[in-house]
Amino acid sequence: MTARTYDVAVIGAGVFGAWTALHLAKRKQQVVLVEAYGPAHSRASSGGESRIIRMSYGADEIYTRWSHNSLSQWKELFATTGEKLFHQTGVLWLSGGTDSTLKESIANLHRYGVNHKLFQREELQRFYPQVNFDGVSRGLLETESGVLLARRAVACAVDFSLRQGVQLQIAQIAPLLGGKKLESIETAGGEPISAGNFVFACGPWLGKLFPGILGPRIFPTRQEVFFFATPPGDTRFAPPALPTWLFQADEVYGMPDLESRGLKVARDTHGEPVDPGTQSRLASVEGAAWASNFVARRFPALKDAPIVETRVCQYENTSNGDFLIDRHPEFSNVWFAGGGSGHGFKHGPAVGEYTAAMVLGEGTAEPRFSLATKATHQKRTVH
Numbered sequence: 001m002t003a004r005t006y007d008v009a010v011i012g013a014g015v016f017g018a019w020t021a022l023h024l025a026k027r028k029q030q031v032v033l034v035e036a037y038g039p040a041h042s043r044a045s046s047g048g049e050s051r052i053i054r055m056s057y058g059a060d061e062i063y064t065r066w067s068h069n070s071l072s073q074w075k076e077l078f079a080t081t082g083e084k085l086f087h088q089t090g091v092l093w094l095s096g097g098t099d100s101t102l103k104e105s106i107a108n109l110h111r112y113g114v115n116h117k118l119f120q121r122e123e124l125q126r127f128y129p130q131v132n133f134d135g136v137s138r139g140l141l142e143t144e145s146g147v148l149l150a151r152r153a154v155a156c157a158v159d160f161s162l163r164q165g166v167q168l169q170i171a172q173i174a175p176l177l178g179g180k181k182l183e184s185i186e187t188a189g190g191e192p193i194s195a196g197n198f199v200f201a202c203g204p205w206l207g208k209l210f211p212g213i214l215g216p217r218i219f220p221t222r223q224e225v226f227f228f229a230t231p232p233g234d235t236r237f238a239p240p241a242l243p244t245w246l247f248q249a250d251e252v253y254g255m256p257d258l259e260s261r262g263l264k265v266a267r268d269t270h271g272e273p274v275d276p277g278t279q280s281r282l283a284s285v286e287g288a289a290w291a292s293n294f295v296a297r298r299f300p301a302l303k304d305a306p307i308v309e310t311r312v313c314q315y316e317n318t319s320n321g322d323f324l325i326d327r328h329p330e331f332s333n334v335w336f337a338g339g340g341s342g343h344g345f346k347h348g349p350a351v352g353e354y355t356a357a358m359v360l361g362e363g364t365a366e367p368r369f370s371l372a373t374k375a376t377h378q379k380r381t382v383h
């Protein structure tokens with residue numbers, strides 16, 4: 001069979017692959033986007049209903065900058081396509097104990113002109129009486145940040161990339177064998193796809209495609225998400241009364257009631273190691289009990305609120321939470337774009353922009369994203 005030759009084949013149509021394909025197409029590249037199931041399908045890390053976009057990242061300035069850049073690009077995409085997939089709920093970062101992360105975040109928010117307000121504990125209590133702020137000292141509200149409707153936002157980016165000439169092919173790509181320059185990849189059905197460059201944006205599956213190099217460096221963990229019903233006629237848990245929130249000391253985050261789906265609650269701590277292809281998507285009894293207890297403590301009026309929806313997904317962590325965007329150590333024309341580590345979604349546009357530039361030899365490499373910095377044991381520093 002004769003293979004059609006593309007400039008670039010991007011494998012994986014999650015948020016990283018979708019935006020990489022889009023940026024390559026904007027740079028006049030002939031791109032094929034190859035995806036095993038479909039854009040942001042139910043098992044992909046990008047397949048959730050909603051993802052937070054915030055700019056507070058403590059001292060990790062690069063993520064403040066990228067998130068700021070990405071929000072502009074998301075808004076531009078939605079304005080162009082006429083989709084309403086961003087909710088400007090505001091994002092409230094609740095600091096407990098030491099304030100150093102908060103102070104570093106504020107310095108970077110100032111640097112990039114991100115609008116924010118700082119609340120003392122008494123003000124938090126006054127503005128948000130429906131929340132129990134025990135253990136919280138101060139709150140930092142990013143007024144223009146909020147929530148992306150994730151899987152629909154990826155579908156929107158993929159649709160838009162198709163309009164820019166990207167070809168979408170539903171096929172599973174087989175793991176690579178060794179070599180120096182890759183001429184083509186093969187689908188599970190044996191069909192070759194030829195390209196000048198290959199970007200593997202396979203999220204939590206990266207370790208399966210590159211078991212020797214990435215098997216020990218990408219750590220997929222099980223993450224459960226719960227939605228709680230709000231009382232009838234009660235608007236205290238919807239925007240604008242309640243913003244998106246993160247309790248720093250609890251390592252728990254959530255969102256107000258969007259599209260009447262209920263209050264979203266999830267733990268940011270890493271769950272057990274899982275296989276993204278086979279892990280159960282049913283939430284655990286223990287997880288549900290934990291979430292109900294948390295909601296009863298932090299949102300007392302929702303003490304007996306029923307769980308109305310659940311999701312089970314996976315983070316695709318690197319050793320410290322920095323992304324992995326680098327060239328394969330053996331193949332000169334093969335790239336990795338992954339390691340979103342539970343915070344990657346918002347950055348999709350900036351990841352795509354950076355990856356496209358690197359593939360085309362026009363970018364400056366960011367050391368934090370290199371393969372060399374990815375250890376084989378976990379010690380998370382980026383949140």
Ligand SMILES: Cc1cc2nc3c(=O)[nH]c(=O)nc-3n(C[C@H](O)[C@H](O)[C@H](O)COP(=O)(O)OP(=O)(O)OC[C@H]3O[C@@H](n4cnc5c(N)ncnc54)[C@H](O)[C@@H]3O)c2cc1C
Pocket residue numbers: 011012013014015016017034035036037038039040041043044045046047048050051052053171172173174201202203204205206209223224225266313314315316337338339340341342343344345346347
């Ligand atoms: C519960 C949860 C909450 C999160 N909350 C946030 C948040 O609030 N804010 C935020 O910014 N981020 C958040 N994240 C992180 C974010 O969702 C991820 O970092 C991001 O979606 C990763 O995207 P990706 O494109 O790298 O991977 P994925 O979305 O998993 O995409 C990879 C794609 O590659 C495809 N693929 C894999 N192998 C092959 C193959 N062999 N052939 C063809 N295709 C293949 C897969 O089918 C998949 O579609 C959260 C993640 C989870 C799980």
